Amino acid sequence: MPNPKRRHSKTRGAKRRTHYKAAKPSYGECPNCHEQKLLHRACSNCGQYNGRSVIIPKES
Numbered sequence: 553m554p555n556p557k558r559r560h561s562k563t564r565g566a567k568r569r570t571h572y573k574a575a576k577p578s579y580g581e582c583p584n585c586h587e588q589k590l591l592h593r594a595c596s597n598c599g600q601y602n603g604r605s606v607i608i609p610k611e612s
């Protein structure tokens with residue numbers, strides 16, 4: 553099995569990890585109430601998903 557001869561410096565590891573980025577959450581429009589909602593999630597405004605009510609939305 554190949555093994556590394558020397559350990560890498562903290563800086564080298566940190567430099568490699570500069571390319572690790574958090575992905576922006578993708579939003580879409582709710583077809584029921586036309587509010588902005590997260591894709592593949594129930595709408596937080598009306599509680600609908602795939603044309604039916606799945607959650608009871610929180611009262612504000």
Ligand SMILES: [Zn+2]
Pocket residue numbers: 582583584585586587595596597598599600
């Ligand atoms: Zn909605």
